[in-house]
Amino acid sequence: MGHSTILLSGALATLAIAASCGAQAARTNAEYPTIPGRFAEEIITEPLVAVEAFIDDTDFYVRYRDAQGMAWSGGSWASRIGLGEIEAGETYGGPYILPLEYHRREPWSEPPDERIGGRILSMKDWRVFRDRLVAAIVPRTGSVGVALHFYADDYFIYYDETGVFHAQRLLDKPDDYTVGESLSFLDFVRRGVPVLEAFLAEHGIEDRRIVFNTGDVGAYSLPFLYVNLDLPLAVFARYEPPHVMRRSSSSASPYIQTAGHVTRSHLFSMVFRPVSSVFRLFFVATDATYETIRPDWVVELGANPIPAVAEGPGMDLDAWEAELDELTGRPTSSGTIEYLIDGEAFFTRLIDAVTTADESIHLRTYIFDNDDYAERIGELLKRRSNEGIEVKMLFDGLGTIISTMETQDTLPEDWHGSESVHRFLEEGSQIDVRQAPNPWLTGDHVKTITIDRRVAFTGGMNIAREYRYDWHDMMMELHGPVVDLLQDEFDKAWARAGFLGDFGYVLERLRIGNRKVGEAGYPVRVLFTRTGDREIFRAQKQAIRNAQRYIFVENAYFTDDAMLYELVKARRRGVDVRVIMPLVTDRGPITRNNALAANVMLENGIRVFVYPGMSHVKAAVFDGWACLGSANWDKWSLAINKELNLATSHAPSVDGLLEQLFEPDFTKSVELTEPFPERWSDFLLEFVGDFVF
Template structure:
């Protein structure tokens, strides 16, 4: 699964690690069938339909795909574009304020401040809650805070189990002994934390990263809880305040309930429907989802719509790129003269995705766009189209666009779009080097891309 580290030095004993993964798969295919019978069946049907569609789409030549599609009457960043997105079925924008937190130092400093200042509740959902020394220390601080406030923790079962079997790049202190799984810490006495796992029927993961404090302040983006995100990788989170946090709180509550019988019930209603839409759509925030069970592919639809409608620029940064739908739109935008730039990681936790990224870069370069190699691992997921931006947990791969559960936020608020352009893209363009077509292994990258189309 893209986004999980390749095999390396084990964080715990190999036999224990394999046993933990086997237990995780057992929960995915046995426990989830009893805990969430309807969701289990619906997920199976959805995957049976979605996977063949992705295989077909990923292996058709460009000339076999009907070109074009809906185009906004106004470019991204305008009020008319926002109105048009709503007409296309996107969630209504809600009021809220956004702030960027770039890299682990900024984010975890801000997270620590909210952790210490919470007065009523701390809700955390993450894809990976690792078992390294940084994550264990964070878990213990959560337990300490649970003595005074209500603390709830959710993490993806498969993502956490696989990640916990591999050590981070920087070594832990000599006297540190990692637990088999972070649950051993969170559930230990005294003061065990309320903890639930999001299970993985049919290997569908919940890739969401959402932190909510007192139902008033939320963080979302790409960072999990672990050493890589604190100090090793380039990444980003967004701080959200205002009425939008109500939607995020409801989303967390709904997912929390779904982790117990009868589980998630498809079509049970979309959270946030009772929140008043922003009075000024241009400054509204759209909370977008990928959710295969509910048939929600808003992240993909928003990305394709914005790229297709862009007039000036399309800037994207992502660690994993395998979505043919998005790639076709990037190439088409470059061919019509839009300033298309793509930032990819120079080092990666996924060798397959790194090779596949090369094929995407070549196609973009040939169309007149530019591709960059970041000096290290960038795990950051961001898109700017003209004066509109989208950030969140979703990579631009098949898993994030069509399979896994994702959480993104989109806005045309000028201050945020400007800050994202300045502090992320312009800085990363300067620090990265331009990819040249001749440096890409044409054969291996195309083979990797064919496989990665399903990831």
């Protein structure tokens, strides 16, 4: 039966709630509630059949029958389910997933005197309801299924060629099936409401507390579902496989790794990468000197009133594209872009592409974390490598090592990640892993994934839990000749990170040569920040100067005074300039820099929108020309680190970015009308930030 229970995960949680609330809009929890626990020693292969189930003030209890006889199980629910909020209608009651924390062959020693039970429904009842709901959602023909997203768990449901229904983790999706549709839990709720109402009425079920036996077996199975129609509340009990907690042998391990990596980056790089290392040092030093002697960009531009927003046409995009050809020294490429907004959209497509890869998966990222979600992706890549797919992994050394020192608030309480990401990826797999060096503390901030040279992904997301669940960010899915360019960039970076260093890089450039790529799709330009070449900075600065009608920018870090100065000048010549930024960032001190930048923009007529929560998006549109990717609006991204952005003036593509990203984010954000309070220390921090951030 696989994980067919998950289907009900939306279903009953859906229906349960719908039945008591009608069609009221459900509000999701910001954090998916799970409880860590102690797990059984063996994976179940026969269904568990509940014969008694109840709860008390803090715990839940299930007595079930399995192949060996009667068993008593349960766990705690009170630490993660806030009944007060649910009863007050402040949150949506499910679906929660709580692990069965223990399994025993003798009765509970002290069962609670006061308990609340539920009516037990059979596996047959479950199958009838499940099949009706699935029939309305999942296609029965073709190798296509549906991805279901239940907060911290993603599942794939499908019918096989014999008509048998399957449900399993998305990460375990069969490689010959693709995701035809992606549904959030709320989408599932809306579709399931009428099905649940009809099911309950038809079967004459009047009880308000119900426990379904789902018959689910295997790893991560969900054998029981508890539904309280009065709250409303839906809770799955999950039987998890045995697993090994990886605990760091020394709390100093990340610091030792950092020191070792920095040492290797400088000593070895001077031997194997002498040209690029000296080149980087020169430009880092030049940039620091430039920042030291330059005038203060953010000055009062005059006492003249701020003009109204000008009407009229924007810049000539054909002329602008020709100007970009000269600025970059190369013509534009071509292809197609699909925007993947937020982690659910991106990681669903990534997993689908990885599981269907035929030949190669090449991943280049700034951070590959050691949290629970990143290691799930790592396990998928390891599995594919062992199935004969060429998997190459290139990550920034410092970016990844330092990220393992940080802990996200939403990380499961019992999680202890791998001590070494590099070693984790290599152990038990055929993955070829390389760590990009960081000479003079510079970094490789590029994020690209190319699969079979037919599809690529790029943007702002790293491989980490926060990008899947917690932060607002975006990636792009690419097809066409531009994929070849991203593959070539990976190959060159891969060669430079190898033993031959600069020599390997030169050989790879010679191998690639001036490869001519075909034309398909529409113009898509690749822009870089590379040592000695600030393409992304120069292109966006000139775009600001050329803009006549509007400039929309969304970025997490506004610490580059030159770009801020250009935005202010644009607004003072009548351009409609709007900026979306988070008030709180993942770099604590930058929050105050953003506040000062917001005050300057507000003072000069720029509309500032504060995004609720952390937005890691890096996108801008200038009169119909879009530029987005990995580059922040700070010194590191615009002058020092390696970065990669895409740009296009293809009207439908730019309109899609405005409709899918900017319009919703303007709506979600709060427009700033008064300046933030300023402290003398903020200006000191801003001065230091010009060199550090």
